Amino acid sequence: MPRLSRKLVLGAALLGAAAAAAHADELVFNTDYSDPGPKAAIAAGVKGFEAAYPNIHVKVNTFDHEGYKSAIFNFLSADPPDLATWYAANRMAPFVKDGLFTDVTPLWNKDGWNQAFASSASSMTLNGRKWGLPLTYYQWGIYYRKDLFHKLGIQPPKTWKELLADCATLKSHGITPFAIGTKAPWPAAGWFDYLDLRVNGYAFHMQLMAGKVPYTDPRVEKVFDYWDQLTKPGYFIPNSASYAWQEAVPLFVKGQAAMYLMGNFAVDVMKSAGLKESQIGFVxxxxxxxxxxxxxxxxxxxxxxxxxxxxxxxxxKFLAYLARPEVQSKMNAILGQLPTNKNAKLPDDPFLQAGFKLLSNAKDLSQFYDRDAPAQMAKAGLDGFQHYLMDPSQRQDILKHLDEVEKQVYSQ
Structure with missing residues (x-):
């Protein structure tokens, strides 16, 4: 083979580099992960992917949360990126219906995601198909004052009967069982969701969220029958609508209330307000x-x-990379949330460990009322639940009103 001149070799190398650059792909990734932690998590995921796939560059376009909600329909229709973030279950339904999401069922079947993401599978499924990759989530549950429970000799409740017994004991000692703040009304929806999920189950709950069941249905009435068992004896702090959820935390910290149904993000607020980690339990x-x-x-x-x-x-390839257990662990450690892959490494935080176990073993996951219901229905529902907590005697009028709104929303 004849020797090439140094000039020719250099020229060939430059041409090869130029050709490689020309063939390198650029993925456009639109996201609303604009807060510092989420933004850093996306950056870490992108950096790792580009290291694994040197010929693929990822360009991230970051929107603020509200701007993203306004822009997403437009950019999916007019100038779609290659990847984007959004929310699961009914919040993705309009995009699926309009043909704006790619069916990724083959990835779920090929890469073992049905097992790795078993608890998230139902929230990713519409029309029998999967429409994305669950990246991160966090648990809801009852946070309770371990020291108060120990002092009164009561155990964290596992059943409804035990919950009512604990509430009665707490109330008899001058402690309100539950803190709640509904100035912004969404915390009340956590109660409605959980009661419906425990009384009627996930399938019924999602039918209700899809407008296929009236709010005056006897099964919804039954949800409020159980809620009445907490509201009528005064097991929630009074005047909850005068508190934002954070403003109700001091009542929990001072021991004036012993439990709080909330998402795991509340733990940092509770600690910042003066509680030690050892004083907080989760059930x-x-x-x-x-x-x-x-x-x-x-x-x-x-x-x-x-x-x-x-x-x-x-x-x-990018989705498959984000699905890896080690990538899920790293990104969610930065987020301070939970990896959705059940094979990911457990976080060190005890509350996240409890949440990881809870969600990995759950049969189904709901997304929260204001994500599962359309915006107009969600607003009416949140307001209705807030009003119910303030005056449980208005229950029938509230449910009739929600029926009327439901007919309007789902007939459009």
């Missing part, structure tokens, strides 16, 4: 009907591939 929402399979509240963020993405094959 799942109690069982009401043992025949109803376990379902938990776990708002889930997903990554999906738009239907008209330009680089779908590389986008699939």
């Amino acid at each position: 799942p929402f109690p069982v009401i009907d043992p025949k109803v399979p376990d379902a938990e509240e776990a708002p889930t963020d997903i990554v999906f591939i738009p239907a008209h993405a330009k680089h779908k094959a590389d986008a699939e």
